[in-house]
Amino acid sequence: MSSSAPGGLEGPFKFPNSPEPQSSSSSFVVPYIEEERPESPAKHGLDEKDFEKLVLGSDFVDESNVDEDCNVAQELKKYKYNIFVLSSAGKPVYSRYGNEDKLSTLFGVMQVLVSFIQDSNDVLKSIRCNGCTFTFLSKGPLILVSVAKTQQSDTQLLSQLTYVYNQVISVVTLSRLTKIFEQKCNYDLRRLLSGSERLIDQLLVFMETDYAFLLGAVRVLPLAPTARDDISNIIVSACSKIKNLVFALLIANNQLITLVRMKKYELQPSDLHLLFNLVNSSESFKTAESWTPICLPLFNPSGFLHCHVSYLSEDCQACLMLLTVDHDLFYTLSTAKQKIVETLRRKGSLKDINDALALKPISASELGIYGLRHFMCKSRKHPQFWSSRVDTPYDTPEEVEHLMSLYQNLHQHVHHPTRPLKLCYQQMDSEIMLGHITAEYEFYFTFEPLVTKSDAISAAGRLPSVWLKDDEEKKKFIFTDPTF
């Protein structure tokens, strides 16, 4: 088969008993193939084996490419979580694993599935089979597909696809993306994304390992409120006269130190995550000042902000980002940055930051609460969170992943769309999970499996007073909201 995926339509692929589109739009709501009901796939004209074959491409390719394509597709089976991005014409854009070119048949199938459902004025959301969830998101000229063998909820899987979509927008902007595909619907978007794949790669790892995405919040570097105010004030006074500066933020080691914003504008957590991801995945920022265009999809999907990115100094690895709409502002911001660093150094703030960075978060066991292994806490008013150090027994990558899936499961129950819970207690195989929503905070706990229910719940009630006593609360969360 040729490498242009849509060509596959003329191939041997057919839905054996495809329902007549016009008559069946109501019965064909979502091909929701559940494991427990093996008869349901057949009802939609696609039996499970066929489906698997299709998705693996084995029944679907030209003889000449069978071996190679098959091998590549088989390779993919071993991964727990895969993501594909393609254009609505079926052109490959991104695949987390494997070479997109080798997967063109697979991309063809995905495109066919989406457009087939679209033809009956419907939307394909997800397919479940063999413990595997295929989630689809069709946005503008792009189709995003994830294949997950995890226990995540539909909402979580969809939110991850949305993040990947936002990452693409952040690189090209929505207006450019739309325009390009209007002019040329079979455009190869990889040309524009080249060099940025690693941003998506890194984002996926970030999502799998950091609770920030699950909670929709950012981690804050714990600092005494006065120290943090000093830093914010220094940034404000150095930048307040600069026109068109929209945001200034200081981050270190994936934690927010401060965010100063223009009065009218706010920065959403998911945009912040993209900025964190940009800094995380770009070693080259460490070597020099950079002048980087970035689009923040929630702030404004159709334009770039220009971002002056620099690390404070050799001896303080905090990264300062100054975001503006004015592309002529580099030298002004460069001067401002020097002023900021000088003042920070003079007032001892660089030392404050370094000290805070050197301090590891406390481990749950240090709190003296019986059986508590790990916990995290999210402020409900401010999108910020704090989590305890991940300790034994969660010290291997598999265990860390296991803990993440426990929290994902707990979070989905607490935030159930139709039946949200204030208190959720889960007895799992090897731990007890507890979610507790108070007026100000959301708490998520992991206990030893043998702790009794009443002990766990009373500990959860006691913890805020132990852990947030004195000024701790103000250290761990940023309650001020400095503006220019």
Place this chain on the structure above:
Amino acid sequence: MRTVEGKIVVLGGQGVGKTSMVVRYIGKMFSHHISPTIGASFFTCKINIEDSKVKLQVWDTAGQERFRSMAPMYYRNANAALLVFDITEHASFESVKSWVKELKRNVDEPLVLCVVGNKTDLEPQRQVTREEAMQYTESINGTYFETSALNDDGIEDVFLNVAVGLIKMSKNPNLKHSLRVYNSDNAPNPYLDDAGLTRYGLSSIELNEPLGSEAKSPMCC
């Protein structure tokens, strides 16, 4: 001491080693894991030659196609351009030619042009011969260099040549250039003061009509 301050822009296709070259020269190091530049990076360096001091503001641009439309922002007001290609990839040499065309079209001021064939450590895979590159460079009145950022070979010469070129330019009374020339004893760190900003800032779009429009036109597919 007589000080000459100039802006130098590094252009070329993606992955040819622009950042590696600059980091090798300014940071005196080489990393195998350099991530692609996003937008552009800014460096400064000083070179002393005989009785003059040359301060270079180096704009290391990103090679990816998606940043092409932003290039005018960086080459506007530039006094020198380093055009880098990868000797093992002929396409990157072609891309240098298209950069030169773009510069000729859009930059009115005199430019010190340096064509640099990087990655001489991969000699066996060479696709662009030295003769071909030399011939082309002569045709555009530039200077040709071959370098290896990996082995730190020839890079010093490139920057030295640029510095010498800028000094010559500054001493030529017939050339109308935007170099900043002063006696360094009484002008500390001028590129950052207010005068420097108006002079070196990128605020002269209206003076340079084709550049402003250029910023929007290319890039569509």
